[in-house]
Amino acid sequence: MIPFDAAHAAVHYPKDRRFRIWVRPSILIGIGAVLLAAVLAAWIEVAIAGLPAVPPVPQIYPNNFVGPHGFPLWVRYCHFFNFFFVMLLIRSGLSILFDHPRLYFNDDCTPGSEWIRLTPLKVPRDRIWTAKDDARYLSPIVGTPGYRHTIGIARVWHFIDVHGFIFTGIFFIVMLFDTEQWRRIVPTSSMVLLQAWNTWVHYATFYMPAEPNGFYGYNALQQIAYFTVVFVFGPLAIATGIAMSPAVVNRFPWYAKIFGGRQSARSIHFLTMLSFFAFLVVHVTLVVMTGFARNINHIVMGTDDQGHMGMYLGFVGIGVVVLSWIAAHYISWNHPRGLQHTLKSVTYPMQLLTLNRLVPHQNYSEQDISPYFWPNGKMPVREDWKRLAERSFQDFKLQIGGLVENPVVLSLSDIEKMGVVEHITMHHCIQGWSGIAKWGGIPMQRLIDLVRPKPEAKVVAFFSFGEALYGGPYYDTQSLENVLKAECLLAIRMNDQRLPDVYGAPLRLRVENQLGYKMVKWIERIEFIQSEKQLGAGEGGKNEDDEYFDLLPNI
Numbered sequence: 001m002i003p004f005d006a007a008h009a010a011v012h013y014p015k016d017r018r019f020r021i022w023v024r025p026s027i028l029i030g031i032g033a034v035l036l037a038a039v040l041a042a043w044i045e046v047a048i049a050g051l052p053a054v055p056p057v058p059q060i061y062p063n064n065f066v067g068p069h070g071f072p073l074w075v076r077y078c079h080f081f082n083f084f085f086v087m088l089l090i091r092s093g094l095s096i097l098f099d100h101p102r103l104y105f106n107d108d109c110t111p112g113s114e115w116i117r118l119t120p121l122k123v124p125r126d127r128i129w130t131a132k133d134d135a136r137y138l139s140p141i142v143g144t145p146g147y148r149h150t151i152g153i154a155r156v157w158h159f160i161d162v163h164g165f166i167f168t169g170i171f172f173i174v175m176l177f178d179t180e181q182w183r184r185i186v187p188t189s190s191m192v193l194l195q196a197w198n199t200w201v202h203y204a205t206f207y208m209p210a211e212p213n214g215f216y217g218y219n220a221l222q223q224i225a226y227f228t229v230v231f232v233f234g235p236l237a238i239a240t241g242i243a244m245s246p247a248v249v250n251r252f253p254w255y256a257k258i259f260g261g262r263q264s265a266r267s268i269h270f271l272t273m274l275s276f277f278a279f280l281v282v283h284v285t286l287v288v289m290t291g292f293a294r295n296i297n298h299i300v301m302g303t304d305d306q307g308h309m310g311m312y313l314g315f316v317g318i319g320v321v322v323l324s325w326i327a328a329h330y331i332s333w334n335h336p337r338g339l340q341h342t343l344k345s346v347t348y349p350m351q352l353l354t355l356n357r358l359v360p361h362q363n364y365s366e367q368d369i370s371p372y373f374w375p376n377g378k379m380p381v382r383e384d385w386k387r388l389a390e391r392s393f394q395d396f397k398l399q400i401g402g403l404v405e406n407p408v409v410l411s412l413s414d415i416e417k418m419g420v421v422e423h424i425t426m427h428h429c430i431q432g433w434s435g436i437a438k439w440g441g442i443p444m445q446r447l448i449d450l451v452r453p454k455p456e457a458k459v460v461a462f463f464s465f466g467e468a469l470y471g472g473p474y475y476d477t478q479s480l481e482n483v484l485k486a487e488c489l490l491a492i493r494m495n496d497q498r499l500p501d502v503y504g505a506p507l508r509l510r511v512e513n514q515l516g517y518k519m520v521k522w523i524e525r526i527e528f529i530q531s532e533k534q535l536g537a538g539e540g541g542k543n544e545d546d547e548y549f550d551l552l553p554n555i
């Protein structure tokens, strides 16, 4: 147990740590019916026609021992590193998932419309229930870093790790085709489907099919499984991962639509993880059942014998992977700032060159507007805000100052007179939910033309009336460059109404190429400054300071 102070214990280690999974019954029944049909069909076939013949080596290459066989060193290393990276991706991914423990196939994320829920709670409708309230605890034995609402650090692990995963994958696929090894896992004849079915019939009726020596070739089902893992699950995990990036989705809304929408991409990303995991369980079980010592020598030692060395080294390899989880846990809780900066040093320059250049360009219609929009953050408790709210912010004055030629103080009606424009956009919260709404406000561009920032002003800081999660005023910063992008608004209206109190009255920021936490609600004042390092802990915002979030969350 980490020695949390009271405020952090309340967030990370709450009293309610129950773990429950609920899946929509129709989906459970659907999956059950498909599995049952496949098993039943196998039994019926065996009852009527007897066990089909399964050749000991794939029929596609009869007696082909001159073909590719054995496992060269690069295959063995890739196998290990892939396991290493995938496990850490799964562990950090689970920590991310538990920050919004619901998965949907619709972009509105209306509570109750999820197909799976990893929380016992139903969203109460009689009071404000924020996305933060909804986050769930996950044991650090299962997740990295585990506990509750540790998404900042979980994302650091996920995004550092994914570089290793992608690099291993690309290297592996290039090497496959650079050698003859691809022939082992890429089916080249439709015959393989029939053979795979025949092999399935064996397993489903509890007969072990004649086992080919994996050193030389795989059975058809095995070949298809390996092919699917390498060429379907891997690329799908990456493609759906990208489909969750606000910069990508808000520039190319069609990209998320390939997967059925942004939330559907998130669901598929999760299902891919489950598929990887299910593969792992079946794969390991069969490796153990079909001659463990020999099989593990193949992949660890590259030899085809019965010695014990492969087994010993294999266990050492698994030990190293488990140790990496313990090390990741230790680093997460002792050096979170170092982790945050490590990720930043990799991704920040890369994002400035790539994702951050994407200018939001959305074309949602009125029909797309979400009937429900998750609220987030703590409502302001300051007396001055409450008094302003009571009079619908008629007395509110926005101060814009700092490094500008023309500091101004504007009332809401002054702001409205500058010309309200509207955009219907998709909001992406770091926690995982999305929602589409119509925002009306003043393009930041117009305010900037009015106040005329001095040349040394590079960053715009937005200060809120509201408090942050661990106390202290909420603030965040944007680069001048980003607030000049299209669709960046100082919003005063939401869905054709005055901005509701919960959603940030009197004013909030909309900046559509980034995640939600950058969009400060309940804005009190705006200041142009030289660098975000001048404020707070210097990370660029309250969440960046306190929760190790990214300065520039295009992903």
Ligand SMILES: Nc1nc2c(c(=O)[nH]1)N[C@H]1C(S)=C(S)[C@@H](COP(=O)(O)O)O[C@H]1N2
Residues within 6 Å of the ligand: 373, 374, 375, 376, 377, 378, 428, 429, 430, 464, 465, 466, 467, 468, 469, 474, 502, 503, 504, 516, 517, 518, 519, 520, 521, 522
């Ligand atoms: N002042 C303030 N602004 C805030 C937050 C907050 O906690 N305090 N939360 C942010 C986060 S994490 C999100 S997702 C959005 C949520 O906006 P919504 O309540 O309109 O959904 O507001 C952002 N702005």
Ligand SMILES: [Mo]
Residues within 6 Å of the ligand: 376, 428, 429, 430, 431, 516, 517
């Ligand atoms: Mo958020």
